[in-house]
Structure formats: structure tokens, C-alpha cells
Amino acid sequence: VNITIVNFNGELMQITWAAKDYYPDRNVTFFYRHSQNRVWKLCANYILDQGYNSGCFFKTEGKTLTMSIKDKSGSKELFNRSLKTDFYIKPNPPENVTFHWQGDTLTVGCSKPKTKTKCLKLELQYKSEYDKEWQSRKSVCCEVKEQGFDPEKCYSFRVRLERRTPICNVVPYSSEWGEVTVWRNGSLIDSCADDIKPLANHAILLISVLAVLLVIVFLLIFVCKWQSYRFQKSIMPIIPDPKHIFSDLFNDHNGNFQEWIHETDNAMAQTKMECIEHECIIEERTEQEDVKEASEKLYELSNMNKRDFLNSVHNTCLQPPASETVSFGSLNFFMNEDMYVIL
16 A cells, blocks of 8 residues: 655654555545554544545654554454654744845855754755746755855745755655745845836936927927928929810820810811700780781881881891901902801
């Protein structure tokens, strides 16, 4: 049976076994006695595993221990063993740990435990704020001296006691780690993160001044460019690009003015005025009204003399007076502004 034995600093024994592997589906009882006591004691503090007894806690009362595992009734013995309790000691964490700095050298010490100091080693582990893994140094109990530390760096430290093997222990038990402490430049601090030095006041002021200067420079560049543009515009006004006004001249005729003006004249000559047709409203008239109107017109015509009638008709049909006379050989043509001649 695989038994695990731990003697906590020579004060408390812990015996455990794999109940599921060695004693499945049944419970067992544990008996023990020390060298100076011949009477068997029944375990009063069992360690349970899924409801089954798998270990026992009891006080260390001597250097020799005899144990016995029996069935539930205690009549049949299943296992027994004798051992020296001093070979299974697990020390307590170191107490009253001190740190002494001298330049780049650190000396770490602790109080001597009650057990034999020759069987113990003091282990120091440390790492800087830039390290991921702990670095370890060991020395005989109860002092460790290490050098090469950078005063400007932040370091974390922890210590523990280790039982020496095989001189004193058959199992290399070590104590739990003590509390982690943080140091920088020989001073104890809370943490490396809290000790990050803030920017100095003059550095903050310098950064602020540089930021203001950069803003001023950008503003000056903008103002100078704007003033230069206004000055250039006042001295040399922008000449409009004729391409935007005469787009047809440059896009369709490649700048050929004669070709462009010829096409423009032809287009203007072919433009005709739109004829607006007026709506003709026909009103219905009675026969009496027609007879009456015809009688009135005959009466008016009878009162007019023939000359006045002819003059009236002549003046109505004549073309507007000619403003220019054009002669071709023996032929004369009277022209006005609404007429043209095709040869």
C-alpha cells in the first residue's frame, strides 16, 4: 500500500492512502502508537475521499511511529508499518525574515527554527520587474547573501526553508513560501507598479511647451499661406479660362475660330421664329343677326367712294418701304431689313 507521510514541523502527523485503489467499496479503520506508548490509539480525525476514510491527522508524540490499517470492524489487519517520524518533517515557513542592503549586495536572514538547523537550508528566490521566472539561491540556515542587484530596479523576494536529504529526510520536503516583499534601492515598497516614477514636473512642462509651439507653428503656416494667396490675387487677378465660356470652340473645333463662327452663323440663320397659333373661337349666330350685319355692311360700302376704297386696299397690301436698292444689270430690287437675295 502506497502511504504518504508528512510530519509538519515535528508537531502534527498526516498519513494518507489511496482508499479507492487499495480498499474499494469499503471503509477501513486506522490505528497508531508511538515508541513510548504501547497502547494503540484509534484515529479521531479522518480524511475522507468520496465518503471513504483515506487518511488521518494526529499529534506527533515520539520519534518512532507504528501504524495499522484494519477493516471496519477492527478485527482484521490489512496493513502495518513502523517508521521514524523525523525523516518526514516538513518545516514551517521562515519567521522574522530580515533584508540588509549594502550597495548591490543583499543579505537575507531569519530566526532559527526549533528543529535542528543543520538539517535545513534557506532558499531565496527573486526576480526583477523585467523578469518572468524566479531566480533561486540556497544557503545553510539561516542566512543567504547575494550580490549584483541594480539599485534602480524593482525586485520581488520570497524565502522558504528546505529539509536536507538524505541526511535528515527521506523525502525532500520544503516549507511554504513566505510573504512576497518588494524592494527598490534598499527601500521596501508595496509593489513595482505603484513605484513607477511619474514624469518630473519639468518634463511635463517641457512637453506642454512643445505642444503649444507646434500649434503656433501650424497656425503661422496657415496664416502665411492665406495672406500670400490674398496678395497674389490682388496683384495678379485670376484670368478666367475661355475654355469654360467657349467650350464648343475648343472641344469641337480645336480652337479654329473661323470654323466655329461659320457654324454659329449658319445655325443662327436657320433659326426660325415660332408661330404662335391663336385659338379661334366660333360663336353661333342667328339668321336675323346675319341678315342685319349684311345690311349694315352694304350700307357702309354704298357710302364709300371708289377711290377711298382702292386707297384703303392699296395701303393694306403694300410691303414695308424699302431701305436699300440693289441693282443687277438693268434690274433694280428694293430691299428692306427682312429681305435677302440669293444669287
